[in-house]
Amino acid sequence: MLKLGAASPFVAVPRSRWSELAAPTAVTLDYDELARLSGLGEPVAPDEVDEVYLPLARLLELRIDAAKQLSAAQGEFLGDPEHAVPFLLALGGSVAVGKSTAARMIVRLLQTIRPEWRVELVTTDGFLLPNATLIEKGILARKGFPESYDRRRLLRFVAELKSGVEEVRAPVYSHLIYDIVEDESQVVRRPDVVVLEGVNVLKRGSGRVYVSDFADFALYLDAEESDVQRWYLNRFLKLRNGAFQDPDSYFHRYAVLSDEEATAVAEGIWQRTNRPNLLENIKPTRPRADLILEKGGDHFISRILLRRT
Numbered sequence: 336m337l338k339l340g341a342a343s344p345f346v347a348v349p350r351s352r353w354s355e356l357a358a359p360t361a362v363t364l365d366y367d368e369l370a371r372l373s374g375l376g377e378p379v380a381p382d383e384v385d386e387v388y389l390p391l392a393r394l395l396e397l398r399i400d401a402a403k404q405l406s407a408a409q410g411e412f413l414g415d416p417e418h419a420v421p422f423l424l425a426l427g428g429s430v431a432v433g434k435s436t437a438a439r440m441i442v443r444l445l446q447t448i449r450p451e452w453r454v455e456l457v458t459t460d461g462f463l464l465p466n467a468t469l470i471e472k473g474i475l476a477r478k479g480f481p482e483s484y485d486r487r488r489l490l491r492f493v494a495e496l497k498s499g500v501e502e503v504r505a506p507v508y509s510h511l512i513y514d515i516v517e518d519e520s521q522v523v524r525r526p527d528v529v530v531l532e533g534v535n536v537l538k539r540g541s542g543r544v545y546v547s548d549f550a551d552f553a554l555y556l557d558a559e560e561s562d563v564q565r566w567y568l569n570r571f572l573k574l575r576n577g578a579f580q581d582p583d584s585y586f587h588r589y590a591v592l593s594d595e596e597a598t599a600v601a602e603g604i605w606q607r608t609n610r611p612n613l614l615e616n617i618k619p620t621r622p623r624a625d626l627i628l629e630k631g632g633d634h635f636i637s638r639i640l641l642r643r644t
């Protein structure tokens with residue numbers, strides 16, 4: 336664990352100070368939208384938007400503008416001023432820590448404060464190997480571990496993005512069928528910003544170039560493991576009442592379980608898969624982030640650590 340001393344590359348910004356750094360243009364999100372952004376849990380608290388996510392959007396806006404200026408200056412130097420490349424924001428952290436919620440919030444706020452920008456959200460689950468391949472390799476229970484992804488394809492995707500090509504396609508994963516959706520893809524066309532969200536986005540391969548090498552800004556969302564586990568269990572129970580009822584759901588067999596039985600199943604998945612992945616692969620990437628947001632048990636961001644630049 337990185338120790339924060341006088342020589343730390345991170346500055347701890349008190350939440351009270353951070354909350355004053357928002358853009359002057361306030362964005363008000365209504366209850367329904369806050370609920371939609373959060374998915375299955377409680378709606379994101381309005382104070383969280385005002386005090387944490389709006390200042391974050393402002394910081395990102397500054398950095399994106401600066402990156403665009405640098406890109407234009409280099410393009411001019413090369414005599415190729417039109418060749419813009421998108422800004423890549425990598426958002427990592429444990430399963431169920433709230434990455435999707437934070438990513439959707441960031442996209443929503445950036446789109447509002449800079450409507451002229453095309454902001455895209457891509458999740459790395461689309462790059463998971465199909466279940467058939469995972470079964471063949473004997474690693475279906477390791478979904479989310481680095482080896483469960485088509486890492487070459489993911490790397491090609493970000494390399495293409497950062498080459499500034501017209502159109503890039505990402506494969507699509509469905510949590511309902513628990514597998515890659517064949518013949519479907521997400522088309523990303525000339526984006527200004529791409530938020531790439533996933534458990535392993537900040538990870539570096541052994542000596543090879545990896546996704547994180549292409550990121551312009553890396554955000555790590557953190558929380559106590561006991562809280563994340565609770566959020567995972569709660570989400571699983573809510574899925575059991577909702578999506579698992581669908582006969583097409585991979586987890587349909589869990590729809591009939593009692594609360595206790597469903598909790599035991601989710602506990603098992605947490606202990607066998609998500610916890611070891613967090614400890615072995617995800618948590619060690621935390622010191623590589625540009626910004627670490629630590630959550631308390633109520634999902635409120637309690638600590639903000641920003642890499643000095």
Ligand SMILES: Nc1ncnc2c1ncn2[C@@H]1O[C@H](COP(=O)(O)OP(=O)(O)O)[C@@H](O)[C@H]1O
Nearest residue numbers: 373375376379430431432433434435436570634
């Ligand atoms: N800021 C937040 N406020 C309230 N609930 C949240 C917040 N962030 C996440 N949640 C809830 O926590 C659970 C996990 O969040 P999610 O975004 O799905 O995590 P991940 O994408 O990291 O797996 C979900 O049930 C979600 O609704």
Ligand SMILES: CC(C)(COP(=O)(O)O)[C@@H](O)C(=O)NCCC(=O)O
Nearest residue numbers: 430458459460478479532533534608
């Ligand atoms: C799909 C995931 C591996 C996460 O994907 P990602 O962060 O790459 O977008 C994860 O949400 C998941 O489904 N894990 C499998 C174990 C489980 O059921 O929790």
